[in-house]
Amino acid sequence: MTTLAQGAQEQPATVLAVGPHTVQPPVVLAPMAGITNAPFRTLCREFSGGKGLFVSEMITTRALVERNEKTMQLVHFDETEKPRSIQLYGVDPVTVGKAVRMIAEEGLADHIDLNFGCPVPKVTRKGGGSALPYKRPLLRAILREAVTGAGDLPVTMKMRKGIDDDHITFLDAGRIAVEEGVTAIALHGRTAAQHYGGTADWDAIARLKEHVPEIPVLGNGDIWSADDALRMVRETGCDGVVVGRGCLGRPWLFADLVAAFEGREDRVRPTLRVVADAMVRHATLLGEWIGDESRGVIDFRKHVAWYLKGFAVGSEMRKRLAITSSLAELRAGLDELDLDQDWPDGADGPRGRTSGNNRVVLPDGWLKDPYDCAGISEEAELDTSGG
Numbered sequence: 001m002t003t004l005a006q007g008a009q010e011q012p013a014t015v016l017a018v019g020p021h022t023v024q025p026p027v028v029l030a031p032m033a034g035i036t037n038a039p040f041r042t043l044c045r046e047f048s049g050g051k052g053l054f055v056s057e058m059i060t061t062r063a064l065v066e067r068n069e070k071t072m073q074l075v076h077f078d079e080t081e082k083p084r085s086i087q088l089y090g091v092d093p094v095t096v097g098k099a100v101r102m103i104a105e106e107g108l109a110d111h112i113d114l115n116f117g118c119p120v121p122k123v124t125r126k127g128g129g130s131a132l133p134y135k136r137p138l139l140r141a142i143l144r145e146a147v148t149g150a151g152d153l154p155v156t157m158k159m160r161k162g163i164d165d166d167h168i169t170f171l172d173a174g175r176i177a178v179e180e181g182v183t184a185i186a187l188h189g190r191t192a193a194q195h196y197g198g199t200a201d202w203d204a205i206a207r208l209k210e211h212v213p214e215i216p217v218l219g220n221g222d223i224w225s226a227d228d229a230l231r232m233v234r235e236t237g238c239d240g241v242v243v244g245r246g247c248l249g250r251p252w253l254f255a256d257l258v259a260a261f262e263g264r265e266d267r268v269r270p271t272l273r274v275v276a277d278a279m280v281r282h283a284t285l286l287g288e289w290i291g292d293e294s295r296g297v298i299d300f301r302k303h304v305a306w307y308l309k310g311f312a313v314g315s316e317m318r319k320r321l322a323i324t325s326s327l328a329e330l331r332a333g334l335d336e337l338d339l340d341q342d343w344p345d346g347a348d349g350p351r352g353r354t355s356g357n358n359r360v361v362l363p364d365g366w367l368k369d370p371y372d373c374a375g376i377s378e379e380a381e382l383d384t385s386g387g
Helices: 038-048 061-065 069-074 093-106 129-134 136-150 170-179 202-211 226-236 253-261 272-290 293-308 315-321 327-335
Strands: 002-004 016-018 021-023 027-029 053-060 085-089 111-116 155-160 162-164 184-188 217-220 240-243 266-268
Touching (some): 038 272, 093 111, 093 136, 111 136, 136 155, 170 202, 184 202, 217 226, 226 240, 293 327, 315 327
Antiparallel strands (some): 016 021
């Protein structure tokens, strides 16, 4: 079932170049820990008709270099994924360089994205993620190692505005990225302290675009619908969009994004029956990927509330569906619902984490001097991937 959206034809189709790769429309699935694994990427690609760029979960450079078993599974791509996109997290330039060269030499991916945006404490307390761009020389060293080691592979980066309102870094980081040969930058319009709370600052995206006209800038934050994406491009002048929480329980958002950027007015507004079928397919793909149906359904549990948001489903049934352990149990529970329900009003709003105004956990003395990088070494690397 589709409905018409006002103003969908105002934005002309655009093309994003990521090195040799053409991304049309300029739509990117944001890396999300525990979410953007191969099964979810498959679902999103199916709805998009294969259009767009779909990035893996965060891969830690130390775990990759050490060939951690879980990490090696996470960097496995379906043969239909073109281009193959890996997001790397690292704090030590040497380890990052080793990981990037490994990817390039072994042909593990076609595109490398570097994570400088993660705000979670286990990452920032080691100086990684959204904490790292504050140390300008360290950021430059990591980018230089990555771009050099990547050879012909394009290297991009994703970042936030800064650590907090008193420690804004995105303009300096953007200039360093250009100078070191980064292909494109994605900016989440929040600080690390905001986490996912409040409203994303799209003006910052516009400022970055003006500051680094040499390379594409992508906007991220508060894109809950295809029309939000068009509005972001119009208001900021950014070259494309990165969608994270907006697609939780909504893999068909990528069909809407393709339609919107191609100037079409159709939007996917599925009945609950169509949503239920997507839920079962998602859980099935997870089981096939993990190699165990029960583990796949258990991993799927976190998605249930996102898929069902807005539909008339009682609290007891929601709880029941969120503790299923087999595909048959999941399907049976869904079949008890009124599957003829139309897409509910207000179902496109925020999903996922919304907390904000958090104290950012940082290494001791991190903020004393943005140019003092003493004490940062490979010991600060995380040893597991996926966030």
